[in-house]
Amino acid sequence: MKKLRLFTPGPTMVPEDVMLEMARPMEHHRTGFYRDMYKEVHELLQYLFQTQASCPIFTGSGTSAMEGVIVGCCPPGHKALVVQNGKFSERWTKVCQTFGIDHTVLELDWGFGAKADHIRAAMDADEKIDTIIVVHSETSTTALSDVESIAKLSRERDALLLVDGITAVGAIPVKMDEWGVDTYVTGSQKALMLPPGLGLAAVNDRAWSRIDSGTMPTLYNDLKAYRKSLETWDAPYTPALTLVRGLLHVLRGIKERSLEAIWAETSMLAEGTRAAAEAMGLKVFATDTVDSVTAILMPESVDEGALRKTMRSKFGFQIAGGQGSLKGKIIRFSHMGYVDAFDTIGAIAALEMALTQQGYGMRIGAGVSAATAIFADKMK
Amino acid sequence: MKKLRLFTPGPTMVPEDVMLEMARPMEHHRTGFYRDMYKEVHELLQYLFQTQASCPIFTGSGTSAMEGVIVGCCPPGHKALVVQNGKFSERWTKVCQTFGIDHTVLELDWGFGAKADHIRAAMDADEKIDTIIVVHSETSTTALSDVESIAKLSRERDALLLVDGITAVGAIPVKMDEWGVDTYVTGSQKALMLPPGLGLAAVNDRAWSRIDSGTMPTLYNDLKAYRKSLETWDAPYTPALTLVRGLLHVLRGIKERSLEAIWAETSMLAEGTRAAAEAMGLKVFATDTVDSVTAILMPESVDEGALRKTMRSKFGFQIAGGQGSLKGKIIRFSHMGYVDAFDTIGAIAALEMALTQQGYGMRIGAGVSAATAIFADKMK
Numbered sequence: 132m133k134k135l136r137l138f139t140p141g142p143t144m145v146p147e148d149v150m151l152e153m154a155r156p157m158e159h160h161r162t163g164f165y166r167d168m169y170k171e172v173h174e175l176l177q178y179l180f181q182t183q184a185s186c187p188i189f190t191g192s193g194t195s196a197m198e199g200v201i202v203g204c205c206p207p208g209h210k211a212l213v214v215q216n217g218k219f220s221e222r223w224t225k226v227c228q229t230f231g232i233d234h235t236v237l238e239l240d241w242g243f244g245a246k247a248d249h250i251r252a253a254m255d256a257d258e259k260i261d262t263i264i265v266v267h268s269e270t271s272t273t274a275l276s277d278v279e280s281i282a283k284l285s286r287e288r289d290a291l292l293l294v295d296g297i298t299a300v301g302a303i304p305v306k307m308d309e310w311g312v313d314t315y316v317t318g319s320q321k322a323l324m325l326p327p328g329l330g331l332a333a334v335n336d337r338a339w340s341r342i343d344s345g346t347m348p349t350l351y352n353d354l355k356a357y358r359k360s361l362e363t364w365d366a367p368y369t370p371a372l373t374l375v376r377g378l379l380h381v382l383r384g385i386k387e388r389s390l391e392a393i394w395a396e397t398s399m400l401a402e403g404t405r406a407a408a409e410a411m412g413l414k415v416f417a418t419d420t421v422d423s424v425t426a427i428l429m430p431e432s433v434d435e436g437a438l439r440k441t442m443r444s445k446f447g448f449q450i451a452g453g454q455g456s457l458k459g460k461i462i463r464f465s466h467m468g469y470v471d472a473f474d475t476i477g478a479i480a481a482l483e484m485a486l487t488q489q490g491y492g493m494r495i496g497a498g499v500s501a502a503t504a505i506f507a508d509k510m511k
Numbered sequence: 512m513k514k515l516r517l518f519t520p521g522p523t524m525v526p527e528d529v530m531l532e533m534a535r536p537m538e539h540h541r542t543g544f545y546r547d548m549y550k551e552v553h554e555l556l557q558y559l560f561q562t563q564a565s566c567p568i569f570t571g572s573g574t575s576a577m578e579g580v581i582v583g584c585c586p587p588g589h590k591a592l593v594v595q596n597g598k599f600s601e602r603w604t605k606v607c608q609t610f611g612i613d614h615t616v617l618e619l620d621w622g623f624g625a626k627a628d629h630i631r632a633a634m635d636a637d638e639k640i641d642t643i644i645v646v647h648s649e650t651s652t653t654a655l656s657d658v659e660s661i662a663k664l665s666r667e668r669d670a671l672l673l674v675d676g677i678t679a680v681g682a683i684p685v686k687m688d689e690w691g692v693d694t695y696v697t698g699s700q701k702a703l704m705l706p707p708g709l710g711l712a713a714v715n716d717r718a719w720s721r722i723d724s725g726t727m728p729t730l731y732n733d734l735k736a737y738r739k740s741l742e743t744w745d746a747p748y749t750p751a752l753t754l755v756r757g758l759l760h761v762l763r764g765i766k767e768r769s770l771e772a773i774w775a776e777t778s779m780l781a782e783g784t785r786a787a788a789e790a791m792g793l794k795v796f797a798t799d800t801v802d803s804v805t806a807i808l809m810p811e812s813v814d815e816g817a818l819r820k821t822m823r824s825k826f827g828f829q830i831a832g833g834q835g836s837l838k839g840k841i842i843r844f845s846h847m848g849y850v851d852a853f854d855t856i857g858a859i860a861a862l863e864m865a866l867t868q869q870g871y872g873m874r875i876g877a878g879v880s881a882a883t884a885i886f887a888d889k890m891k
Contacts, residue, residue: 154531156515158517326537
């Protein structure tokens with residue numbers, strides 16, 4: 132009966148009523164039941180992505196959907212620019228390498244987000260680039276890219292913009308059509324507060340034209356097959372329909388509450404966590420910080436692995452460590468989905484307690500006070 | 512509160528306690544929790560496939576795992592023989608075409624299963640063939656292939672044998688190591704009585720050697736990444752862990768009951784259904800009938816679509832129709848997973864009632880009597 136609170140940036144906590152919704156008796160997918168459900172889910176996904184584009188649902192992780200988008204949008208004759216500023220953007224470079232996609236890598240220091248100026252310079256240097264691949268929220272470094280201004284540039288240059296929104300969509304402002312983004316991708320286990328197993332994409336007409344213009348060696352993640360099945364609200368292969376059922380439930384809740392309210396709460400949780408870190412004498416890692424996940428640098432005296440272990444086994448808080456070169460150096464807290472101010476204050480208290488147990492010198496209560504002050508002000 | 516009984520060959524019915532098991536609070540996957548769970552699941556998957564081979568779990572449908580296996584095992588320099596005897600084997604031909612895999616197609620009439628003689632002749636005619644792709648149970652036609660003798664042949668010829676066991680594994684005898692099959696694949700939503708979302712594979716050392724020998728344009732379904740993550744009981748991309756949790760629960764139950772007992776029950780259900788069809792004056796479709804699914808030919812006077820609609824909306828039984836050229840001509844009943852003799856007798860009664868309502872002439876009770884006689888004899 133011990134409580135476990137997931138503060139990892141995916142999987143995130145799943146609301147109890149969503150779990151029970153998914154536990155309802157099994158249905159078949161080649162039926163009116165699935166078509167009606169998908170129709171409603173699709174309308175709500177368009178709200179989520181803020182788009183009129185079509186929204187295929189992949190049975191897979193976010194990686195499956197992102198692979199489908201990159202491969203589909205980069206047939207021979209096109210050249211991609213991958214902005215590489217963390218572990219996930221490295222994966223998109225690997226997709227380009229694996230499928231023999233002509234591409235160039237724009238490398239940024241970890242903790243920095245992509246800006247239009249970076250991309251303008253890269254495109255000026257190589258006129259063949261007609262596709263931009265950017266991670267909106269680099270989960271591994273918690274860096275935010277300026278998608279709005281990059282989208283503006285991509286329109287000026289008539290390039291396609293493919294955005295990995297895996298820890299952005301449903302957490303921070305995403306306005307696909309208003310900004311002019313061509314494809315967005317997310318996964319079920321982040322701000323959508325579902326178990327992992329669905330990759331969600333939004334693909335606009337510009338992207339579909341590109342996809343239709345070529346042929347690539349891909350079948351399971353082939354967007355062409357998804358497009359065809361979308362015409363009849365079907366899926367090319369058996370969909371993970373319990374998760375789609377949960378998705379409908381979650382999306383209805385998001386629409387009811389409004390994206391703006393969710394974006395504001397996520398932002399508040401991040402602001403409170405950053406203030407708490409500062410009050411505890413700690414530093415936030417990223418320069419261009421995103422609001423969906425916060426990374427805090429650990430002092431050299433702290434054993435990060437032991438700290439996370441204490442937080443999980445003793446206090447019931449599962450947080451994330453660093454990845455790649457950040458392993459052992461940072462801890463990360465998610466602000467996505469089914470988590471509120473009071474959960475976050477609890478997590479900060481657990482961090483204070485775990486740090487103090489390792490002999491880290493700080494005034495107990497400094498972090499929770501700082502966060503509570505922020506939340507109290509915003510929740511008036 | 513109306514009961515719906517799924518008699519479709521996937522998704523099949525999910526036991527209530529498995530649904531509740533999957534509704535338990537969310538966990539994170541980069542943890543001892545997942546590693547311990549996967550270790551036990553892996554041991555039980557080896558029992559399920561009757562193998563010592565390693566068993567990667569794909570977040571995807573059965574198609575994702577089968578794509579991964581075919582692409583990995585057919586790098587340049589190798590040639591595949593695809594035995595094509597239904598809709599699913601056609602999909603494996605499409606995988607070969609899509610990825611530019613050198614292959615030849617051996618076409619059989621629908622309703623027939625592959626036999627060693629067919630394959631021997633094809634290999635005699637083309638010495639380059641060193642990989643055989645066979646569907647054990649062609650769900651679309653309910654035809655059974657003779658995998659045991661094909662495996663013997665594949666060993667004689669030093670060819671790799673890749674088997675689609677999607678409606679075979681956990682339903683009918685599958686003895687991977689004893690027979691000498693190199694890869695088997697199944698999906699979660701068939702005999703494993705789980706919701707869709709997992710593709711399960713077993714890959715032996717001969718297959719891994721082949722996979723290691725080449726490079727193919729694949730990332731999300733790349734078995735090399737799965738092999739690496741298996742070393743630490745991890746997954747290359749976020750796994751669908753609620754489904755893996757359900758899988759553990761199901762596999763424990765299967766082991767406790769024994770595969771032999773399950774194979775015998777599945778076989779009994781099929782025998783009873785075939786006897787019922789005959790007693791009702793109907794014909795079973797396939798020549799080489801499999802025991803996991805039964806296809807029954809509809810008389811010309813019967814409107815198959817209307818019949819299935821009546822069975823679902825009036826009586827609460829969801830059965831499957833035909834696919835491709837069999838559309839409108841057959842109906843299919845699953846015998847996999849969470850279904851027993853009494854459910855099956857109910858389904859036959861519903862079929863009798865729906866047929867009679869369409870004016871089909873038969874003695875009411877003929878089908879259920881025939882099935883009950885078979886079941887009574889076997890369940891003594």
